Amino acid sequence: MAIPGNLLSSTTEAVDPNTSGWTAKLNCTIALGSGGRNGDGCLTVRSVAAGEMQARTVSSYRVISGTVYETFADASGTVAERIGIRWLTSAGAEISVTWSLTTAAASASWHRVSVAASAPVGAARAQVLLSSTPAAGNVPHFWENVYLGLAWRTTGNLLTANAETSEVDTSAWAVETNATISRTVPAITWAVDAYQVGGHMLTLTAVANGNVSALGTERPAVMPGTEYAAYTYLSPPTSGITAWIELRFYDAGGTQLSATRGPLAAPGTGYYRQRVSAVAPAAAATCAIAVGMDSATAGQIMRVDNTVVGTPVPTARAGTILTYEATSFEQGVGGWSITSGAATVARSTPWGAYSVDGAYSLTVSSATATTSTLRSARFPLTPGAGVNWRTEWVSQVTAGGWTATRGVRWYDAANNSISLDATTSATVPTSGWWALTTDVVAPANATQAAIEWTLTATSTSSVLRMDVASLWPVLPLAAVAAHADTGSATLTLRELPVGYLLTVYRVGQDGARTLVRGTSGLLNKTPISSDLMVIEDYEAPLGVPVTYAVEIYTAASVLSATRSAGPVTIDAGDPNEAWLKDPGQPQRNLRVLVERAPDWSRPIQQSAYQVKGRRNAVILSGLRGGLEGDLSVWTRDDDERAALHWLLDTGDVLLWQAAPGMGVVDMYVNVGSVDEGRVSGYAPELWRTWKLPLTQADMPVSTGVGGSAGGTWQDVLSSFSTGTDVLAAYETGEDMLLDHRRG
Known part of the structure; x- marks a missing residue:
């Protein structure tokens, strides 16, 4: 699979089907290996003698001084390794090399090594260096899935790339309590396409016995009343210690307004994604992320990677009025409570044991075969009265059995309960996860709602897991x-x-x-x-x-x-106009005024053979080709003229559409060499006449509708310090939209 944004060719990236993108640099030979994960091939770098061996990319790649670039690769070997970016002048002279830290331990399993750095002054080109130091000759080291390009970060993250992954340094974090901060490179196997993780990890080491914490130094802007979610990978020193991520909000003066913690219930000492979410308070202006562990022993370490803060992941139903905290239970019970009865509620444990979304679920337990009422917090209805609402829970019975009535309790503006709309009692399914829904109509004066289940345990020690709660206005499917x-x-x-x-x-x-x-x-x-x-x-x-x-x-x-x-039916508009559309980049689509439709021809490849003694030639024909002809159109002002140039610039297959009844059908076409002419000798005349040579084409099959891929203005703010930096990075506004940077 091609790594998005990679400056390396697919052959150099995946080492498939050959090693043509690589060459030996120091004390090694290279060969094509097998057993890779990004395709079968991999690069085998074999030492000639004891000591450091290095391989590099054959090509160098254009970079811009001052821009942060990242390289990573998956490696496997019997000795530890490192990866580097070799910075070159435009003439190919080496300026410097940015090396990653050496992997903490050797590993024969595929593991990620990476590093990022700002291209130094004078740098115009860059190469990737692969390095390891065996103690003897004829020792192999294996590499593949190699990337060189802009530093990876999660789209929509309010934090910068270095705050997310610490690939450059630890400057995005500061010690808050009882810790030192460093970076380490453990040999961890990540998914082949997990491009935002691996390599350098932020490492917190306890100075003395007690609580440990670090605080992010970045303060991205937030909007009061908006819900935000954060997550990170945490690797605690033991499964018994409490590691956590915290989302904090601050006012414009920097005073902390709130802190919401997501504690990790670790099943071991691996790497676990822990989430936390909260609504920004009324006076909130910025936010920050903190991480830590409680009751640590001196010398214990915790590693952190892939830290992200933004709007919640849309795992629940679109339009749900429940907060993410009350939907997915990643940091606790999310405001759910037992309002009557003997049952209890808690977040499931440990991480990953029971969940549909995230890593946790709500656990309802009843030691006795009795009835209890489970209710959520109240949430404002938008829109409100008279609207049909649908509630959904995903549930799983893991012990005993349950019957339930499922409903919604309505409240007025004074928080008074108006009514409860509920189903009749029914048995909760007992095998696997089940999505259970209920449709209700909000009464006239309802302004708030809470989901409410009346649960009856049918045996002692019954346990019910519930996840992904949603309440949303019903719209057409x-x-x-x-x-x-x-x-x-x-x-x-x-x-x-x-x-x-x-x-x-x-x-x-x-x-x-x-x-x-x-x-x-x-x-x-x-x-x-x-x-x-x-x-x-x-x-x-x-x-x-x-x-x-x-x-x-x-x-x-x-x-x-x-x-x-x-x-x-799409209104065709003026029949004298036609659409020219780029299926992959619809932002370029243009409606043009037709001067003359094509007179079509259909070429064919033929060979004529005059046989001796025969009057008629023998003709060998290929398949007759598609339609060819010249479409003549007008542009009526400079904006239309520029727009038509922009549409034609890519050379992509276009769709030509005319109004019904004009004697042509919708057709995919390639446009040949274009003629743009004036309609008169009057210089200020805005109109132009165009001759567009069309050749019928097949509909593009693999082309997707291009766009920003979820990019936001926040991504620009998180990547650039000033507007001048943005202007230096992008030639046009479209390049900024698509993140196509100069060079």
Whole structure:
């Protein structure tokens, strides 16, 4: 798999199918090995004699002085290793080398090594260096999955790349209590595509017996009333110690307003992602992340990696009014309580034992076969009265048995209980996780709501696990709307099962089905990553009704459900105008005024053979080609002219669409050499006439709808100190949107 943003070629990255991207630099030979994880191939670096051996990339890669770059690789060997970035001048002279710390111990399992640094003054090119130091000759070391490019960070993280991973240094963290801070490189096996983790890890060492903590030095801005979530990987020294992450909010003067802690219930001494979430208080202006461990012994260490803070991961239903804390139970019981009865509630333990989302669930236990009432905190209704609401819980019985009534309790603005809408009592399913839903309508004066279950244990020592609680206003499962101004249709799909597969067809009047394009290509059994999906279809025909057919498959490709939406008709507008669209970059789409439609030709490859003694030649023909012809259009001002140039710049396959009744059908085309001419000799005349040579093409299959891939202004703020730095990094606003930096 290609690593996104990699400056290295796919052959150099994966060492498949050969080692042409690599060369020996010091005391070694190289060869193609097998058993890699990013493809079968790997780079075998074998020592000639005892001592350090180095291999490097054959090519050097353009870099910009002052920009932070990262390199990483997966390694396997009998000695510890390190990786480096070799900085070169434009003439190829070495300026310096930035080396990672040496791995703490050798490991024959694939493990991640990495380092990041700012390109020094004068640096114009860079190479990747791979290094290890065997004690004898003929010792092999194995490398693959190599990356060189901009420093990796999680999209949407309010923190910088160095605060997230400490690949440059430890400057994004400061000692708060009883600790020293350093970096180490343990030999840990991460997933091959876990690009944000591994390599250098922030390491806290207890100075004396007692509590230990470190505080992030960065203070990203936050919005009061907005919910934020943070997570990090924690590796505690023992399973019995309490390690934690804390989300803190501060006012504009730097005074701490609140601190919410997510304690890790570690099952061992591995690496565990711990989450925490909280709503920013009314006066909050900034936030910070703290990590630590309680009751440590002097010399004990805890490692930290991949620290992120942002808005919560959208694992619950879109539009749910419950906070993430009350939904996923990552830091406690999230405001849920037993309002009557003998049952108790607690967060499940340890980490990863029982969960659907995250690593924990709510555990309801009853020592006696009695009835108890479980209720959430109250949440404001937006919208409120008269709206149909749906509540959902995912539950699992792990001991004994239960019956339950499932409902919603409504409250007015004065916090008075109005009513409880609940189902009749039913047995809670006892095998595996079950999603149980209830639909209710908010009464006239309701402004708040709480989820409420009345639970009856059918035997002593009954235990019920519950996770991913949601309460949201019910909207159509599939809805479609037309947009004449963009010549597109928007298909909205709700309550999709995450982890299943999705196929979406556009169905024409004749019943013909065409796959609809998504961000990674045509939506044909594409994995579902969110329960809400909004699909913008820029290839829908104009002026004729179409419907959408949706198929949902299990992960094993078994058809599970179908949906439909439509019909919908996109207004074709002025019949004298036509659309030219880039399927992969719809931001370039343009409506143009047609001067003359093409006169078509269909070329064919033929060879004529005149046989002696025969009157007629023998003609050998290939398959006749598609349509070819010149489309003549006008642009009416400088903006249209610039927009048409921008559309044509990429050379991509385009979709040409005209209004119904104009004698042409929607067609994918390649555009040849373009002629732009004036319509008169009057110099200030804005109109231009264009001749666009069209050649019919097949619909692009693998092209996805390009965009920002979730990028936000916060990503720009977290990556650049000043506006001048942004201007130096990007040539155009589109480059900034797509994170295409100079060089």
